[in-house]
Amino acid sequence: GQQLNQSPQSMFIQEGEDVSMNCTSSSIFNTWLWYKQDPGEGPVLLIALYKAGELTSNGRLTAQFGITRKDSFLNISASIPSDVGIYFCAGSMYSGGGADGLTFGKGTHLIIQP
Amino acid sequence: DAGITQSPRHKVTETGTPVTLRCHQTENHRYMYWYRQDPGHGLRLIHYSYGVKDTDKGEVSDGYSVSRSKTEDFLLTLESATSSQTSVYFCASGTGVPNQPQHFGDGTRLSIL
Numbered sequence: 057g058q059q060l061n062q063s064p065q066s067m068f069i070q071e072g073e074d075v076s077m078n079c080t081s082s083s084i085f086n087t088w089l090w091y092k093q094d095p096g097e098g099p100v101l102l103i104a105l106y107k108a109g110e111l112t113s114n115g116r117l118t119a120q121f122g123i124t125r126k127d128s129f130l131n132i133s134a135s136i137p138s139d140v141g142i143y144f145c146a147g148s149m150y151s152g153g154g155a156d157g158l159t160f161g162k163g164t165h166l167i168i169q170p
Numbered sequence: 171d172a173g174i175t176q177s178p179r180h181k182v183t184e185t186g187t188p189v190t191l192r193c194h195q196t197e198n199h200r201y202m203y204w205y206r207q208d209p210g211h212g213l214r215l216i217h218y219s220y221g222v223k224d225t226d227k228g229e230v231s232d233g234y235s236v237s238r239s240k241t242e243d244f245l246l247t248l249e250s251a252t253s254s255q256t257s258v259y260f261c262a263s264g265t266g267v268p269n270q271p272q273h274f275g276d277g278t279r280l281s282i283l
Contacts, residue, residue, distance in 0.1 A: 097277070162210060
């Protein structure tokens with residue numbers, strides 16, 4: 057099946073630093089999504105991308121849908137303690153919200169050191 | 171939030187017993203999904219439904235069955251649970267319409283001894 061390669065697996069950063077993570081795929085996706093998961097909770101949607109080349113921001117978060125449709129990145133600027141968690145990329149072959157289900161990366165575990 | 175409730179939130183059971191997990195959504199979403207989350211694997215799709223009584227298999231469907239008799243409820247059944255099915259199970263729902271992605275419940279932690 058399709059696979060998403062998400063990197064890095066984990067990040068140890070200082071508060072205030074910028075963060076960058078990315079996902080790549082051997083297959084083309086028509087939707088890229090970024091979710092954040094806190095312990096004991098379900099993934100929460102951060103940013104959705106529907107068009108190749110699209111660059112979208114949500115506060116301190118910025119994500120881009122790669123022009124080849126095979127990659128996406130997420131940047132977090134000026135990290136704060138509540139940014140701690142696991143970040144997942146997800147893709148779908150459908151142009152909508154992923155009617156046939158999503159393929160997920162394995163996650164990036166973000167840890168902020170005081 | 172999309173108003174998705176999963177029950178139970180935690181369950182411990184023995185190998186060979188049947189287990190049913192329930193997902194209930196109040197958004198009248200057409201699409202519903204079951205995923206499992208395991209360390210080192212992220213979330214993987216088990217089954218999904220595109221309408222009442224309409225379901226299809228996902229990436230890791232072996233050993234699982236689903237049913238959807240009402241728009242708001244999607245049941246996941248392990249007919250005879252095995253230890254390899256110990257996992258955290260997440261339900262999601264969505265409209266399938268562009269610009270309206272899936273939203274997730276808070277998960278069910280299932281332990282099979």
